[in-house]
Amino acid sequence: MTAILEVKYLEVTFRVGPMMRRQDLLGVAGVSFDVNPGETFALVGESGSGKTTLARAVNGLQPISAGSVTFQGQRVDTLSVREMKPLRRDMAMMFQDPVGSLSPRMKVGDLVTEAFRIHRVEADLQSETERLLSLVGLTMDFAERFPHQLSGGQARRVGVARAIALNPKLVIADEPTAGLDVSVQGEVLNLLGELRERLGLAMLIITHNLHVVHHVADRMAVMYLGRFVETGPTEEVFSAPAHPYTAALLSANPEPDPDKAQDRITLPSEVPSLLARPEGCEFHTRCPWAKDKCRKVVPDATAINGRRVACHYPLDEGARPPPKKEPS
Amino acid sequence: MTVLAIENLNVVFATEGGDLHALRDVSFKVPEQRIVGIVGESGCGKSTLINAILGLLAENGRIASGSISFEGEDLAHLDDKAIQDLRGPRLSTVFQDPMGALNPVISVGRQMRNIQYRSDLARAEKDARSIDMLRQVRIPDAAQALKRYPHEFSGGMKQRIAIAMALMMEPALLIADEPTTALDATLEVTTIELLKDLQAEIGCSVLFISHHLGVIAELCDDVVVMYAGEVVERGSTRQVFGNPSHPYTARLLDCDPARQSERTRQLPTIPGELPDLRRRPEGCIFAARCDRRMDVCAAIPPDIEVVPGHVARCFLAESQ
Structure with missing residues (x-):
């Protein structure tokens, strides 16, 4: 099956700061993925992880600084606004704020x-x-x-x-359920699912809500500081998250059941600034499992059970309990 | 001891299309040192309720009947000045948007000193208290933080500063209006844990408003479920979530995708819309959307006590 959307090593940079001290801020840092016809692919991450920027880059609303975006076999990142217009018929966008x-x-x-x-x-x-x-x-x-x-x-x-x-062939939905009540959320998701079946739509869903992803997406990617830390089939990512960040995100979802035992992975400190990306693995400043190697060496994305995980010490069989005291 | 007791509260707004009955016969209690959650979807009257408690109802709104008793005083009949004296030292609030709660052009230290205007302490002592409070909410480098401005902090830190400010005077009741909604999931859980710790330390009660059932389950001792301006069910969180006795509560819990551990393509929903509160239906407020509607539902259902402390406003609720 040929992918309807192919994104390769995509980078988006923003110039920030006052004139004499301009800095390049890497919003999306070399991301690759593809979406097959009729498939739903979800991008998950917290605010500032670059998911919306990535979606805008795919749609041609955001100029990219490296990499490529191919839609239905045609490079779109090199097109002008005018050349892009006919393609937008096949690539629809749903923006975040419904009203x-x-x-x-x-x-x-x-x-x-x-x-x-x-x-x-x-x-x-x-x-x-x-x-x-x-x-x-x-x-x-x-x-x-x-x-x-x-x-x-x-x-x-x-x-x-x-x-x-x-x-359209592809719908890009940026936070389709944000700001909706739970009773209405289901309606919108059911509707999207139905239309997808009926019209054979491929979908790229951007969201921070993991529960939503679980029910609608075939495959998913977890973003952190503009990079994918884990990509793979939704079912597998949920049952056995391999990247510590994925595991932390999954455990950070309080369930409406007061009796559920909460083995929570709490992340210390805050998300680092994109202007001061940490050395080595960019997640090491918050990772409860971080070791020396993580502070120095950038991990490559490696294939683990049909998934791609950017971690030196991926978790096997889901989350182990994090070490009590972090050696520093 | 009860810190806050609301009894048969009715709030009415005068609008062009006639009187809008925003709250109907709302009753519940916040006992000492307990965290009570109010859960409900948009338009259920959560915000009207806290505005009524704080004496901040809009010009066209009024408390038609009922009482709001706070530490023995009836807030519903207190004049503005008297309520103002309570807001801050005894009754404080954290709102959803941390940026909106902090003044962007005044340093954090000065804002924290300003809110201690009632105290006779010297400036340095006030600052010392501020630093102490910031440490408690885990703001790193608290002394330096006083010199900084709100924009220099992340969203989660701003919300923690707002919490520090709200708890500075050690109030009897903290009203937290969706304080974690604007935060990311990982920050949300740390903020909840922080709130829990602080509550235990200070020994205040908390009225926590949220639409997020998971957060309520995790944080609150008791829960009040609201729908279209009425309390449809209330009781201990374990009771209400374990044995939902009002159809709305049951359906709301079903709708939460977090409850569906099995992957499904067809998520449950609650079809229909909120009733127009200017023409409030005579009988049960949820009847139009309820799949267990009966003929008797044309009359207002009684508050039935399922077990002591667990009450549901539905004909189907049964005392055990």
Whole structure:
């Protein structure tokens, strides 16, 4: 199977600081992955890990400084804005803020068919509005509403309708459930799952919510400071996380059960600044298992049971209890 | 001893479309040295409730009936000045957005000194207390931190500074309004653990508002479940989560993807929408979305005590 999206050694740098002391900040630091047709791939990480930047780079919204992005066999990182436009028909984006990503002055009916006008696609807009709204489970009454008259969940549905308007091959969804109540979260995820089956969509989901990933993604990548620390099939990553950061993230999810024993891996200190990346393994400053080698040598991503893990001492069989006292 | 006791509280907002009945007959207690969680989805009245407690309801809002008794005083009938004297020393708050809680143009040290304006201590002594408090919330290099400004700290540290400021006067009750929602998962758990430690040390009570069921389960002794301005169920966290006796609580727990340990493509949801609180339905507030609705639900259900201390507002709840 040929991948629909191929990302190779992608790097994004930002220039920061005052004029005389400009510095390059590496937001995404050499990331490779691919997404197959019909597959859901999730990018997981905490704030500042570079997941949104990566998604924007894939979509051509963020210039890249090295590496390549290939979509349906075509390099897209070298295209100009104008050349990129026709490709966007096949590569739709759902932005983070469900209400904020809708123009407040347009009615829902116009919002869901905006893509037809932008790409000059001849269509009966009235019947398209009907088709799209019913696909996302909204009635035609909504066509006359403005975004401020929608609840968060409804606004998200409109966002989904906009994304799938022109039958894309790939949907990039940035935090599709952020800010939604749990009872509504499920609705949006079920909807995305259904559409994926029905339309054969490939999806790139960006989220910090691991529970969401568990249920929707086929494969996942965990990001830390702009790098992938662990990539692999979702099921396996969840059952036996190999990278200490993955294990810590998984254990940092309080479950709604007061009787669950909590063997938590707590991470000391804060996420380092991207301008002062730690030497060696970049996670060593917070890793409860860090040894001398981790402080000096950068770990390569190695293949372990169908996964790629960037760690010198990957955890076997999931999380061992961390050592009580860290030797320093 | 009870620190805070709310009884049959009703809050009404005057709006263009008529009176909006935001809270209906809300009752619960916060006992001494306990952490009580309030959980509910958007629009359930969590924020209205804490604003009513703090005397910060918007202009068009009023407490129509009921009482909010805090250390023996009824906050519902206290004048602004008297409430202001309580806010800070006895009753303090941590909000969701740590940046919004700190003044960006004043150093942390000065802000922490300013909030001790009621104390007669000398400047240096106040600073010493600030440093001590910052150490307690595990801010590294606390003495230096006083000279720095809020933007120089990360989100998690800012929230810890806000917690330090809230606990500085050793209040009887700390109201924490979604204090960890804006934080990352790994920071969220450390912040919760910190709150737990501080609560035990200071011996205050905490009213913790969150929509995150996992956080509530982990932190709180008791839990109050709210839906559309009503308390539908309350009791000890173990009781309520272990034996949810209101259909809304049960459905809400089901919806949490964390409860589905098996991978599923079809996640449970609660179809339907919140009722319009300007035209509050006569009977059970959850009836329109409830899959166990009966004819009697057209009347307001009684508060049924499942076991002592565990109460559900539903006809289906049974005393054991």
